[in-house]
Amino acid sequence: MIFFTTAGLLGLLALSIPVGIVLFLLAFGIDQFFSFFPLMRGLGQVLWSSSNNATLIAVPLFVLIGEILLRSGIAERTYMALNKWVAWLPGGLIHANIATSTMFSATSGSSVATAATVATVATPQAEKLGYDQKLFTGSIAAGGTLGILIPPSINLIVYGFLTESSIPKLFLAGIVPGMGMALMFMLVTIILCSIWPKLGGPKQHCSMGEKLASLVELLPILALLFSIVGSIYAGWATPTEAASVGVLFSLLISKWTRRYSHDMLIDALKGTIKISSMIMLVVSGAYVLNFAMTAAGVGRVLQSTITGLGMTPLLTLLVIVLMYVILGFFIETLSLMVATIPIVVPIITQMGYDKIWFGILMIVLVEMALITPPVGLNLYVVNSARKNGKMGDVIIGSMPYVAVMILMVALLIAFPSISLYLPNNY
DSSP states (O other), X not given: OHHHHHHHHHHHHHTTOOHHHHHHHHHHHHHHHHOSSOHHHHXXXXXXXXXXXXXXXXXHHHHHHHHHHHHTTHHHHHHHHHHHHHTXXXXXXXXXXXXXXXHHHHHHOOHHHHHHHHHHHHHHHXXXXXXXXXXXXXXXXXXXXXXXXXXXXXXXXXXXXXXXXXXXHHHHHHHHHHHHHHHHHXXXXXXXXXXXXXXXXXXXXXXXXXXXXXXXXXXXXXXXXIIIIIHHHTTSOOHHHHHHHHHHHHHHHHHHTTXXXXXXXXXXXXXXXXXXXHHHHHXXXXXXXXXXXXXXXXXXXXXXXXXXXXXXXXXXXXXXXXXXXXXXXXXXXXXXXXXXXXXXXXXXXXXXXXXXXXXXXXXXXXXXXXXSTTTOHHHHHHHHTSSSOOHHXXXXXXXXHHHHHHHHHHHHHHOTHHHHHHHHHO
């Protein structure tokens, strides 16, 4: 049964069938051959249960925030302002890529949206100033991955929904690892550009007056950040309510910066509908697949199989980590999560690991999938923003940041308090 599920998943994806459809087909296949409960009898109720949840309303709202920020031109102003503060470091504008990605991650909740935004703004600057294309583009692809770790994160919302975990606690758990990885990205950049100065391009020096003046450009995005995250942690709003507040703030900011137009709003809504429809199809398919596997006893079989192998909890965890690394080469991030959560999380909790902690560990692992070939979405997004760019440059430039992610995985396993301190003490 487990072999059927895994082989079916990889085989159907290899045929370029949309992931959401693949999950439904797998569910019907499992139900047909292994389950005693006719799935069709309860399909309507299962689909209604998966969609009739207030938590999921936050997904299109956070997507809309990112679309408004991208299409209103706020990204460019934020990038140039942050550049004045960090471009003096070895690596120059590369640090602005990472800093801007970090800030937009805290508002958009999407890695691909973050990478696309920063790539669109930063690539012309790199070409004009003669930066090494490998490390520069790699930093954008890697910085974009922070969008699914630093709260608010759409992937964490989906994880919390599928595992019935506290989303505010997941958001809290992602803060320290997310900010830590951003700093580690910058540290790696400093080391590489200190050893090979030609990687970093020219440094830029700005006076303190220019830096202070640039803070005006950062105030709108900071206000948006605090309106979203602050309202959640202050207990004033749920993640869904905070997302709606964020949409309102985004519109007000675009109006204040005189970038608002009806065409911009319509384009943002169209982009939101497209992205949200894809996400909800995948989530619904995962929910139906989870129902079919539960009815067929897949989880029980897998748990008994692993228990019978006599592996220690740590060894089992390392096997799961390796599985995510390998599958990440071939399966898109959200698809990888929703296809494996119903199988993996029950095993993890049975062995005594914390669901909140594992959620963060999983996010870091699937972040690697975004910048590792052949399916890494951020690689394609960043390369598409360049003129006649080679995909190989982006892949090579991302490798130092993949090493940072591997290090963060090791740190989270060795020191779980990195992610659990805030949710356990808030």
